[in-house]
Amino acid sequence: MYLTNTNAFVFLIVYSLEKNSPLKRKITLKHIARELGVSISTVSKALKNSEEIGSDTKERVQAFAKLYNYKPNNIAISLKNKRTKNIGVIIPDIVHHFFTTVFRGIEKYANAKGYNVIVCVSDESFDKEVINMELLANGSIDGFIMALSSGTQLKNDYNHLKEVTEQGIPLVLFDRVAEDILCDKVIINDRKGAYNAVTKFIKDGRKRIALITSEDYISVSRERAAGYKEALLDNGIGYNEDLILKFPSMEISENLIEDFFEREKVDAVLSVNEIFAIHGMRYIQSKGLKIPKDISFIGFTDGLLSKYASPGLTAIAQHGEQMGEIAAEILIEKIENDMEEETYVTRVLEPTLIERGSTVN
Amino acid sequence: MYLTNTNAFVFLIVYSLEKNSPLKRKITLKHIARELGVSISTVSKALKNSEEIGSDTKERVQAFAKLYNYKPNNIAISLKNKRTKNIGVIIPDIVHHFFTTVFRGIEKYANAKGYNVIVCVSDESFDKEVINMELLANGSIDGFIMALSSGTQLKNDYNHLKEVTEQGIPLVLFDRVAEDILCDKVIINDRKGAYNAVTKFIKDGRKRIALITSEDYISVSRERAAGYKEALLDNGIGYNEDLILKFPSMEISENLIEDFFEREKVDAVLSVNEIFAIHGMRYIQSKGLKIPKDISFIGFTDGLLSKYASPGLTAIAQHGEQMGEIAAEILIEKIENDMEEETYVTRVLEPTLIERGSTVN
DNA sequence: AACTTCAACTAAAACGTTTTCGATAAATTT
DNA sequence: AAATTTATCGAAAACGTTTTAGTTGAAGTT
Known part of the structure; x- marks a missing residue:
């Protein structure tokens, strides 16, 4: 086509001389321009199929670019476009x-x-x-x-x-x-998620509904706790701080779980995440209690653990x-x-x- | 210090005129140079604490840069340094x-x-x-x-x-x-991981050891299957293709699991991933069999599921x-x-x- | 023949850096 | 006093693009 053998040959020589290792260095507009004896702007426009450029040079440039697998440099474009x-x-x-x-x-x-x-x-x-x-x-x-x-x-x-x-x-x-x-x-409506979960517990006849949560400075935990409280009050069930188990960090302390369940008699547990819920379930099961007969569980975040727990953990999906x-x-x-x-x-x-x-x- | 009020004032005017919204546009070397009446190169060098630049101009430049929170543009540096x-x-x-x-x-x-x-x-x-x-x-x-x-x-x-x-x-x-x-x-030594798991099964007295895996074109599955086979043969236990359950994709078919366990009597299962193992365990438990008494399980990838399954799934950690x-x-x-x-x-x-x-x- | 028009192309600036090579003037040496 | 050194600074190229504003020569118009 429009590529002369000599052109291609010269180019290859130049590039194989630069490095003795067989590195195929990235080609730039400047290289194409030099080899084809046109200006950089012509090459740039030709590659964009600009109407300004004659169809024969466009073909020459495009063929050359394809042959040498030209791809524009992202960084240069970013600098130019500020994007x-x-x-x-x-x-x-x-x-x-x-x-x-x-x-x-x-x-x-x-x-x-x-x-x-x-x-x-x-x-x-x-x-x-x-x-x-x-x-x-x-x-x-x-x-x-x-x-x-x-x-x-x-x-x-x-x-x-x-x-x-x-x-x-x-x-x-x-x-x-x-x-x-x-x-x-x-965001998701965390408050409503908790509210709905607690409402379901109440419809199922649960009375002593616990909440396992983290510290309040996490915005989502705060919202979930608010929904929990709201649902209890709306349904005429007292809000009892003793039924809230608050973990100071994500590190689960089995002792805190044990203390809590020994101290408080609960028949339902809402947890702000899967992990806390699974730990609770394991403890309850280890005590010979049955889920959901004796205690129901619902946990936030419908992840793998919820799906594969035994029994499966009813979950509030966050999409x-x-x-x-x-x-x-x-x-x-x-x-x-x-x-x-x-x-x-x-x-x-x-x-x-x-x-x-x-x-x- | 070296900043005159007029300088700062002019600068602010310029910048608040450019946009009517209160946008604090990013400042560049050129801006600093213009405001301070020096060249771009001087600014560049001054900010790098170059010995070439007089200490008073260095201080002026650095103070100005700090005041206007100058940060070099990553893209420009990338283009220049090709890094x-x-x-x-x-x-x-x-x-x-x-x-x-x-x-x-x-x-x-x-x-x-x-x-x-x-x-x-x-x-x-x-x-x-x-x-x-x-x-x-x-x-x-x-x-x-x-x-x-x-x-x-x-x-x-x-x-x-x-x-x-x-x-x-x-x-x-x-x-x-x-x-x-x-x-x-x-990589990890997948073959050895499988080998060790099967060896453990055999030491525990297991004879009919199954493998749940995916198609062979996944390199790791292939390696694991090889380790499984090698351990069986090394310990004089026959290698039996019937004991291999191969899932064609990551979509788990409960039917395949059921067919497999109905057809083959197994006392141990090695799985190339957690999910397959958990599904197997669930099926086994649903049939009233006990883990690990009746059937042992080991699964690759020590993830959340292994940790929180009941019983916990013995796992080959991949670090x-x-x-x-x-x-x-x-x-x-x-x-x-x-x-x-x-x-x-x-x-x-x-x-x-x-x-x-x-x-x- | 002098003009406009047009097609095809190029030069150069710009994006924001870094860095090399001077340039200038002051300080030092001879 | 002349020559040399030194301290400071700046111009310009370079990285690889895009884009504006020409430039050129040929064709068409009057």
Whole structure:
């Protein structure tokens, strides 16, 4: 075709001389231009099929580019366009089924839209969250999706988020959010999830309904506890602080569980996560009690454990994947049409009760 | 100090005029240079504390930079240095405990070394793997860490990997690897893990030892099946194909499980993953048989399910986090000292048997 | 013949850095 | 006093693109 043998030959010589190892170095517009005796701009336009360029040169350039497998350099394009096509995701923990599920939703949607995802794990630490965020904010990404670390929620310091949004970088918070931050959010109705679970217990005739939870500074735990209390009061069942077992960390202490169940007589347990629920169930079963006959269990987060426990754990599904997709959708919308009017939405997803063997039905 | 009020004032005016919204736009070297009446190179050097620059201008520049929170643009630096400080991770599935664990190891090590991680999920698809890889290879990353998708292993086509390595981009494969690819690898000794598990069964007096596995084109399954067979033969127990239950996909068919256990009398089961094992245990328990008295179970991948099953599932731990750290270490070493001699290592980790209630001890 | 129009192409700036090679003036040496 | 050194600083290229604003020569118009 339009490629002369001499041209191709010269090119190969040049490139095999540069390195003695057989490295196929990436080719650039400049190389194509030089070999074909045209300017860089012509090559750039020819590859975009611009009307400005004659059809014969377009063919020559395109053939050459294909032959040498030219692919534009992402970094150069990012610098020029001030658009990286990357989105930053900061989550407290990657080895956590719910976050992983959300991440899958984000990744799926983002990828379909041509975005890549850079993940940073805050490890529940405020400092790491700040460091990671500042690092990514310096040009590496076009927007953030994140769930606050517990360290940040405890410290209640959101200056790093404010700085980012003030720079005009879009931010979407999911699951672990904070009132004071002006940005888009996507959460599930945790309060309602707990409310519905407790209501189900009561309909099933349960009277002494316990709650296993973590410390209140985690926004979701707080919401769930509120729903628990509300359902009890709405149904004329007293709210009794003694029926709340609060773990100070994610480290489960079997002693606390034992003390609690020895002290309090309960016939139903709502847990803010799977792990606490499974531990409770194991303890109850080890005491020879039957689930759900003697005690019912419902746990938040419909993960693997709920599904494969014996009996299966009735769960409040949080629709993580959907949450991730929505977060990504909102973010990319903001990135691509960065309108000046600052309007923020909060999408609230409805939780679903997945009934299994740990409750009667 | 060296900042005059007028300077700062002018600057603020300029920036608040540019946008009517209160956007704190990122400041660049050029801005600092203009405001301070020096050249860009001087600013650049001053910020690096270069000896070339007089101490008073250094102070002026540094103070100004600090005041306006100057941070260098990562993209520009990447373009200049041809180093992104990003590593690309491609895994088949993120909602999978083992991969997640490896990812954590990668992220932890990479972050400590100042690298960010871009994750792409191949979804077990050859095409997605290729697309993602080519996308990232165009300048977005300094190296790859990946586990092959099942689609790729089935197709047995590794040209996308070859292209990347031929371009001089370092690649580390983990867990799901292939012989033919010339690159660094980190795997666990799957064969030995299976061998040890079966040996334990035999020591416990088991005779009819079943294997639940997936199709052979998954490299790890193949290795595990080999270890299973080897242990049987080494101990003078016949290798019987009828005792192998092979699932065609990750979708579990309860019928296949039922047929299998109805047809074959077994007293021990080795499973190539947790899920298959848990399903087997549930079926056995539903038939009123006792674990481990009537049937023992051991499963690969020491994940959440093994830990929380009843009884706990004795598991072959794959040390995912360690695997991730090692992969990242090898990769970053290759990135930072890209020596010309191409030598590739394969690190083989030893599996560990975690004994729980599903086996006797 | 002088003009406009058009097709086809190029130069150069820009994105934000880093770095090499000067340039200038002051300080030091001879 | 002339020559040399030293301390500070700046111009410009480079990384690989995109895009604006030309430039050129040929064709068409009056």
